Amino acid sequence: MEMGFDFQYSVMWESVPLLLSGAKLTIIITVFGLVIGFLLGAITGLMKISRNWFVRKLAGLYIECIRGTPIMVQVMFIYFGLPMALGMRIPPMAAGIVAIAVNSGAYIAEIVRGAFQSIEKGQTEAGRSIGLSHLQTMYYVIWPQALRRMIPPLGNQFIISLKDTSLLVVVGVGELTRTGQEIVASNFRAFEVWLTVALMYLVLTLSLSRLLHFLEKRMDINT
Amino acid sequence: MIRIENLHKNFGSLEVLKGIDLTISKGEVTVIMGPSGSGKSTLLRCINRLEGITSGKVFIDNQDVADKKTDINFIRSEAGMVFQQFNLFPHMTALANVTLGPRKVRKMPSDKAEKLGRELLGKVGLADKADSYPDHLSGGQKQRVAIARSLALQPKVMLFDEPTSALDPELVGEVLEVMKQLGREGMTMIVVTHEMGFAREVADRVIFMDGGYIIEENTPKEIFTNPQHQRTREFLRSIL
Numbered sequence: 107m108e109m110g111f112d113f114q115y116s117v118m119w120e121s122v123p124l125l126l127s128g129a130k131l132t133i134i135i136t137v138f139g140l141v142i143g144f145l146l147g148a149i150t151g152l153m154k155i156s157r158n159w160f161v162r163k164l165a166g167l168y169i170e171c172i173r174g175t176p177i178m179v180q181v182m183f184i185y186f187g188l189p190m191a192l193g194m195r196i197p198p199m200a201a202g203i204v205a206i207a208v209n210s211g212a213y214i215a216e217i218v219r220g221a222f223q224s225i226e227k228g229q230t231e232a233g234r235s236i237g238l239s240h241l242q243t244m245y246y247v248i249w250p251q252a253l254r255r256m257i258p259p260l261g262n263q264f265i266i267s268l269k270d271t272s273l274l275v276v277v278g279v280g281e282l283t284r285t286g287q288e289i290v291a292s293n294f295r296a297f298e299v300w301l302t303v304a305l306m307y308l309v310l311t312l313s314l315s316r317l318l319h320f321l322e323k324r325m326d327i328n329t
Numbered sequence: 330m331i332r333i334e335n336l337h338k339n340f341g342s343l344e345v346l347k348g349i350d351l352t353i354s355k356g357e358v359t360v361i362m363g364p365s366g367s368g369k370s371t372l373l374r375c376i377n378r379l380e381g382i383t384s385g386k387v388f389i390d391n392q393d394v395a396d397k398k399t400d401i402n403f404i405r406s407e408a409g410m411v412f413q414q415f416n417l418f419p420h421m422t423a424l425a426n427v428t429l430g431p432r433k434v435r436k437m438p439s440d441k442a443e444k445l446g447r448e449l450l451g452k453v454g455l456a457d458k459a460d461s462y463p464d465h466l467s468g469g470q471k472q473r474v475a476i477a478r479s480l481a482l483q484p485k486v487m488l489f490d491e492p493t494s495a496l497d498p499e500l501v502g503e504v505l506e507v508m509k510q511l512g513r514e515g516m517t518m519i520v521v522t523h524e525m526g527f528a529r530e531v532a533d534r535v536i537f538m539d540g541g542y543i544i545e546e547n548t549p550k551e552i553f554t555n556p557q558h559q560r561t562r563e564f565l566r567s568i569l
Binding site: 229 | 402405407412416419420429430434
């Protein structure tokens with residue numbers, strides 16, 4: 107009979123090398139997913155404030171569909187569903203990156219839209235009144251100010267997306283959570299292993315928020 | 330220089346300008362006064378088409394502002410505008426604010442634009458603030474940078490939309506001083522303001538607007554000492 111819980115510190119250390127290789131995949135998926143997601147979000151965010159009705163609606167449709175469905179379902183659809191329609195397999199890593207990109211893109215679009223709309227109308231008017239075109243005004247006047255305002259909410263979304271990569275266990279990508287699962291399956295030390303996994307996620311998210319904080323400081327307009 | 334013919338402007342069902350006719354010659358300083366909601370700011374904003382025109386015509390140098398063939402960006406660069414809220418670009422230094430137009434609209438090389446920018450900041454008394462960001466400037470300083478920013482495009486006309494209304498009283502003088510100097514140098518100016526001292530000193534003409542119409546126009550001396558219309562008299566009494 108089990109005589110109480112015996113915490114094995116060494117199990118944590120022993121699982122670190124394998125977990126690190128999982129963390130590497132987590133980082134790769136997050137970075138690629140978010141870079142594409144940011145581009146996607148920037149484009150759809152700007153589409154959402156377009157003067158063209160159709161362009162606005164198209165962006166809205168994408169945003170609503172993604173925000174209105176669970177990311178787990180999106181992951182399954184991309185990995186298991188799409189290949190049936192396309193007639194070709196999608197590698198798990200690629201499916202993971204696409205899922206993170208498409209999902210974060212919808213939320214980032216709203217962040218971009220909000221940041222642009224929060225810039226005072228007078229800024230656009232001042233830009234136009236010195237003869238800048240609409241695009242020049244956007245590029246030189248509005249975008250730099252909007253970008254600065256986007257950073258805090260973007261940081262939030264980046265952290266959410268990083269943690270969302272753990273859902274990719276369902277498609278078998280060997281990222282951090284999946285690796286944890288595999289180690290537990292072989293040594294049955296769930297407490298130590300999941301604790302280590304949690305600490306690693308914490309290190310990743312804390313590093314990410316420090317990075318964004320640093321960016322925010324650097325972009326501070328009055329330094 | 331500027332010709333406005335039967336200008337109407339509606340915001341939805343609200344008619345703000347109800348048929349304005351106005352001609353402004355080169356070098357003339359025109360002050361527009363009137364109670365809030367009388368349409369004076371809207372009139373100014375129709376001149377450089379920051380507001381679309383509902384009907385009527387606006388010509389700057391014989392170019393129809395509303396014509397689709399008119400290069401509106403060029404028109405705007407020829408008609409500098411100064412706003413009540415300054416609207417400086419907060420992410421740029423004073424100098425960068427001033428040089429943006431010359432560099433991007435006039436395609437001036439950076440070194441030439443910078444020389445022009447410093448010259449203009451000197452002209453408005455802010456040579457030492459070239460590298461300051463707007464947040465570190467007082468209201469009066471901001472407005473003077475904004476004036477320099479407009480002048481940097483060497484406009485043919487300057488439009489001032491209540492340039493001193495957002496300023497603390499002790500900062501009004503420094504901005505008016507710059508504007509007076511411009512007027513004396515022969516700049517064509519249209520100024521929406523309630524500063525009677527400014528109007529007396531440099532305006533060639535004062536226009537009184539109310540309810541979307543031009544009620545009365547005359548020299549400052551005449552309009553202030555001998556207003557013809559009841560509404561003009563009431564208004565002048567209320568701002569004294």
